[in-house]
Amino acid sequence: MLIYNLSLSVSDPYFRRYMRYSLAKLLFLLLICSFPDSLIHAQTDTSFIQRVMHISRATSPIDIDGLLEEDAWTEVPRQKGFWLQSPRDGERASVQTEVSTLYDDDGIYISAILHDDNGQVVTTLKRDNFGNDDGFVVVIDPVNQNINGFAFALNALNAQTEILLSPNNGDDSWDNRWRSATKTYEDGWVVEIFIPFKTLRFDKNNLEWGINFVRVDIGSNETHVWSPVPRQFDPGELGYCGQLIWDEAPARQKLNVSLIPYATVRSSKNFTADEPSKTSASIGADAKFNLTPGLNLDLTVNPDFSQVEVDAQVTNLTRFNIFFPERRQFFLENADLFNRYGQGATQPFYSRRIGLDPNGNTVPILYGARLSGNLTEKLRIGAFNIHSKTTDNTSGQNFTSLTSQYSIGVRSNIKALFLNRQGYDGGSPIDGDYGRNMGGEINLSTADGKWGGQAGMIFSAKKDIEGDNRHIYGRFEYSGEKFRTFFTLQNLGENYFSDMGFNFRINNFNPLTGEVVRIGYTQIGNMLNYYVYPKSDKINFHWSGLENFITINDGGLLNEWYTRIRHFIFFQNTSQLRLRINHIFSELVFPFALTETPLPAGQYDAWEFNVQYNTDRRKVINASIFSVYGGFYNGHKFTNILDLNFRKQPWGNFSMGYEINRIRLPDPYGNLDISLLTARAELNFSTALFWTTFFQYNTQAKRMNINTRLQWRYAPMSDIFLVYTDNYLTLDRLRPADRSFVLKANYWL
Numbered sequence: 001m002l003i004y005n006l007s008l009s010v011s012d013p014y015f016r017r018y019m020r021y022s023l024a025k026l027l028f029l030l031l032i033c034s035f036p037d038s039l040i041h042a043q044t045d046t047s048f049i050q051r052v053m054h055i056s057r058a059t060s061p062i063d064i065d066g067l068l069e070e071d072a073w074t075e076v077p078r079q080k081g082f083w084l085q086s087p088r089d090g091e092r093a094s095v096q097t098e099v100s101t102l103y104d105d106d107g108i109y110i111s112a113i114l115h116d117d118n119g120q121v122v123t124t125l126k127r128d129n130f131g132n133d134d135g136f137v138v139v140i141d142p143v144n145q146n147i148n149g150f151a152f153a154l155n156a157l158n159a160q161t162e163i164l165l166s167p168n169n170g171d172d173s174w175d176n177r178w179r180s181a182t183k184t185y186e187d188g189w190v191v192e193i194f195i196p197f198k199t200l201r202f203d204k205n206n207l208e209w210g211i212n213f214v215r216v217d218i219g220s221n222e223t224h225v226w227s228p229v230p231r232q233f234d235p236g237e238l239g240y241c242g243q244l245i246w247d248e249a250p251a252r253q254k255l256n257v258s259l260i261p262y263a264t265v266r267s268s269k270n271f272t273a274d275e276p277s278k279t280s281a282s283i284g285a286d287a288k289f290n291l292t293p294g295l296n297l298d299l300t301v302n303p304d305f306s307q308v309e310v311d312a313q314v315t316n317l318t319r320f321n322i323f324f325p326e327r328r329q330f331f332l333e334n335a336d337l338f339n340r341y342g343q344g345a346t347q348p349f350y351s352r353r354i355g356l357d358p359n360g361n362t363v364p365i366l367y368g369a370r371l372s373g374n375l376t377e378k379l380r381i382g383a384f385n386i387h388s389k390t391t392d393n394t395s396g397q398n399f400t401s402l403t404s405q406y407s408i409g410v411r412s413n414i415k416a417l418f419l420n421r422q423g424y425d426g427g428s429p430i431d432g433d434y435g436r437n438m439g440g441e442i443n444l445s446t447a448d449g450k451w452g453g454q455a456g457m458i459f460s461a462k463k464d465i466e467g468d469n470r471h472i473y474g475r476f477e478y479s480g481e482k483f484r485t486f487f488t489l490q491n492l493g494e495n496y497f498s499d500m501g502f503n504f505r506i507n508n509f510n511p512l513t514g515e516v517v518r519i520g521y522t523q524i525g526n527m528l529n530y531y532v533y534p535k536s537d538k539i540n541f542h543w544s545g546l547e548n549f550i551t552i553n554d555g556g557l558l559n560e561w562y563t564r565i566r567h568f569i570f571f572q573n574t575s576q577l578r579l580r581i582n583h584i585f586s587e588l589v590f591p592f593a594l595t596e597t598p599l600p601a602g603q604y605d606a607w608e609f610n611v612q613y614n615t616d617r618r619k620v621i622n623a624s625i626f627s628v629y630g631g632f633y634n635g636h637k638f639t640n641i642l643d644l645n646f647r648k649q650p651w652g653n654f655s656m657g658y659e660i661n662r663i664r665l666p667d668p669y670g671n672l673d674i675s676l677l678t679a680r681a682e683l684n685f686s687t688a689l690f691w692t693t694f695f696q697y698n699t700q701a702k703r704m705n706i707n708t709r710l711q712w713r714y715a716p717m718s719d720i721f722l723v724y725t726d727n728y729l730t731l732d733r734l735r736p737a738d739r740s741f742v743l744k745a746n747y748w749l
Helices: 002-006 013-032 071-075
Strands: 052-057 083-086 097-103 107-115 135-141 149-155 160-166 169-171 179-185 188-196 208-217 222-225 242-246 256-270 278-292 295-301 365-374 379-388 396-408 412-425 428-445 451-461 470-479 483-492 507-510 515-518 521-532 539-553 557-571 576-588 602-614 621-632 635-648 652-664 671-684 689-698 703-715 718-729 735-746
Touching: 071 097, 097 208, 107 135, 107 208, 135 188, 149 179, 149 188
Parallel strands: 052 097, 052 242
Antiparallel strands: 083 222, 097 107, 107 188, 135 149, 135 208, 149 160, 160 169, 179 188, 208 222, 208 242, 256 278, 256 735, 278 295, 295 365, 365 379, 379 396, 396 412, 412 428, 428 451, 451 470, 470 483, 483 521, 507 515, 521 539, 539 557, 557 576, 576 602, 602 621, 621 635, 635 652, 652 671, 671 689, 689 703, 703 718, 718 735
């Protein structure tokens, strides 16, 4: 079936078009490879040698105050000689950074002295906002398998961020306990960190951990690393960590149990349903059990996610749904075990299917249990069971997942997955109301991470539905310093369902009949990127690329062909210029109701040009300007997006965004003007007290909303939230839709 879906005759005009694009890519590659070597900054391969650090027991107690006055710090050698990682690599950093490590029975201590004569750039005191400030990061891979790890980051004024690391991904929504302190001086700043063993997941018999230290120097727009990392990778890339050698195994931790109870008081009113105001109170709790140093059990009863920030609205001019990221804490730790199957946004597991309806509204959850982590040095497992309540609009749902990941080689693994959604009526399962997925994949990578490949197959099961129920996918990629490429292929049968996943394309809506028709498809994607690093004081690098994505519906119908040629310039002062030319071919199977008169089914061919300029993000006032002009189906579209940011270092950040799409279509399809206005204000009174207000006005959704949130972290991992949300409809006039006020408090025991 897969071969049939891909079959195109040599005489087919789409086949000839594909060959022309392939030849164009080959000529493009030959052209960019002809750049003279004198324009390229050479990389010193010998610099990418893994560094080694020995860690010893502290000889005296250490107070986390940023002063480094304890005798233990004076007795341990300091590691120097950091390397430049961005914008160039293979050479020593221009400013000095010194790091040391110690440990005791409870955890690891890290200190760093960061020399700097230019002062520090700090844009915020808010947690989980690392990246735009002068900062320091500790990267730890306790299992030393180059697959999963932890990053603990802070800026020069001690605003913390914790990050879960997995291949090609870092999730800064994760929270856990650790302590840090900083001190700033005229000639630099000092960092002192304590990371409890209970926060990490490790093998108690492993005496070699992966570790790296990353310094972000916004003033010079440079990134420095202790153990060298090639510039084509993220500086936190686990495959290039140095080695942390223990003189003895870390102390075996007792069963670590954390209880996080919460209490919430909520007042709300639904104006649309003309209901009276309601006031309610609820309690619940999360619990964490570290069964072993590498295996964690999470439990939740009556969880409440009212403190999670609302989704940012977007303009959607496509025929398909938009993928929104997960923000709820319970679903984040070891999330890669469950959600890294599939290809792109087509995933069998998408945690927002649990506890949220298709519009993002909350569906109450009764309980949840999740077991995840390392069972052995090479085997990671994950399992969860979550049950949602029956509501007026939905039946109760039980969600179960089992997954495993076995490491092979240095950076490769084999994975298996089973998912089950079961509908419930009260305490009884509803016969036939289920959706299941099962399958696995293999991920291969060379030791240096430059060459990689993937192959996977997932099947679905539903009552009375058989055949065409597979999702087959594969990927090949290469990430070199100058040249990078990938080729992807996936095929989905029309009877492939993913009740717990995200599959935005298989459902096709016919606005004339109101029907949703499932159509299987094959998708091909490929990309060529080339990077030029000139010897220049103004330009860090050029990025040229050519890519295209093809969708072929079952039966051989070419449904969509998207091609892009682009050239980006990244300047030393952090500004960027991005130029793109896009070609879009679409074959509408059904009419597309973008306006009151749907566009008819048929073929559409369009070109568009866009330009984007981002100003120096270090400035007090900075902006991003993005404009697109070109064809849009049988008409034209002109898009302008402006994002303006202002900061008052370090306590205030204020931003405003405006997007307008002007669509002009021939008669009788009409014209369409869509606007999206956003505004955000963040006030940081300290590193523990934050106030954020977010305003959105969307003419496409005909909605306006305001969300304002005050957060006080009064103790480690313990917060009080005040959240006010006000939603309005803007159909014929501005009128309230719903309003809520929430007071929530939790405490980490």
